[in-house]
Amino acid sequence: MAEGALIALRDRRVAVTGANGFIGSAVCRALAAAGADVVGVEVALDHEAELRAAGVEPRIADVVDREAVTRALVDAELVVHCAAYVREWGPMEDFMRVNVQGTANVMDAAEAAGAERVVQVSSVVVYGYEDESRQEEDAFRRAVGVPYIDTKSASDALAARRGAVVVRPGDVYGPASIPWLVRPVQLMASRRFAVPNHGEGTMLPVYVDDLVEGIVLALRGGNPGRSYTVWDGQDVTFSDYYGRLAQELGLRAPAALPKPLLFAGAAVLEGLAKLRGAPPEFGRHGVTFLDRRGTASNRRAREELGWSPSVELPEGIRRSADWIRTEGIVSG
Numbered sequence: 001m002a003e004g005a006l007i008a009l010r011d012r013r014v015a016v017t018g019a020n021g022f023i024g025s026a027v028c029r030a031l032a033a034a035g036a037d038v039v040g041v042e043v044a045l046d047h048e049a050e051l052r053a054a055g056v057e058p059r060i061a062d063v064v065d066r067e068a069v070t071r072a073l074v075d076a077e078l079v080v081h082c083a084a085y086v087r088e089w090g091p092m093e094d095f096m097r098v099n100v101q102g103t104a105n106v107m108d109a110a111e112a113a114g115a116e117r118v119v120q121v122s123s124v125v126v127y128g129y130e131d132e133s134r135q136e137e138d139a140f141r142r143a144v145g146v147p148y149i150d151t152k153s154a155s156d157a158l159a160a161r162r163g164a165v166v167v168r169p170g171d172v173y174g175p176a177s178i179p180w181l182v183r184p185v186q187l188m189a190s191r192r193f194a195v196p197n198h199g200e201g202t203m204l205p206v207y208v209d210d211l212v213e214g215i216v217l218a219l220r221g222g223n224p225g226r227s228y229t230v231w232d233g234q235d236v237t238f239s240d241y242y243g244r245l246a247q248e249l250g251l252r253a254p255a256a257l258p259k260p261l262l263f264a265g266a267a268v269l270e271g272l273a274k275l276r277g278a279p280p281e282f283g284r285h286g287v288t289f290l291d292r293r294g295t296a297s298n299r300r301a302r303e304e305l306g307w308s309p310s311v312e313l314p315e316g317i318r319r320s321a322d323w324i325r326t327e328g329i330v331s332g
Helices: 003-008 022-033 048-053 066-072 092-113 147-161 178-189 208-221 238-249 259-276 284-289 299-304 313-326
Strands: 013-017 037-042 056-060 078-081 117-121 165-169 171-173 194-196 205-207 227-230 255-257
Touching (some): 022 208, 048 056, 066 092, 092 147, 117 147, 147 165, 194 238, 205 208, 208 227, 227 299
Parallel strands (some): 013 037, 037 056, 117 165, 194 255
């Protein structure tokens, strides 16, 4: 962890939205452990005891409620905006409310509080999935018709225009990661998981602790209005990533199926889920997320923030597998 940046945050009041989430809770714990005065903002206090045990003051506020989030951030000196609607499915209006309007509300609340800095936690999805090149942080982005991608791109641009420091995480894995660890492990364990084509889609991995360090550095040294892509720079195919994870857990590696076939199967799952009134196990947009064609530069994070990853993929997978076994998700 970046000790100098953490020392500089000691006794500073930092508000973190999405405090119950995978990334938000990790940020809260790291800041509180370093002596920051941390406020964890969440729509419901499902994990109030855990937050308090970590030294975090919980506050209830939905980011779509402008007045509530303004009250929650009233005394914030620094803000980390992690709250987001992260789904592979759902109506566009739900994504717009949380990811776009929610970001606007957080920026307004931070300005009203006189906060010195906002770090917006965005995503590498803003680069899209079709371009096979290595994209720079200022690469042009366009709507692709996937609600999560399009609204994260819109909130990214909105936050940057308002002067936030934008951190774009890669594919964040590690203990408690739902999309890149828990759900695929559960599906692999039941032999219901496959990767598109030959599994050659490109994963941009970043271990959660390394991402937290990037966010901490952005709180202290990022340039307002600038974006920083945080991933370890060693791209790996999804077939390789899931194969390593399966081997570590003694599971069967996922099959590789033609993309059109996976799309058709995912469409069936979505239809069945709609009839049940529940989310599908795996949707068509999930196929898109496993078929990325290119990569993104992390040069700015390294040069301007002084960030570098410390957890290499084999170690990150080992830690992730240990957590899976400890939690009893699989017994391998």
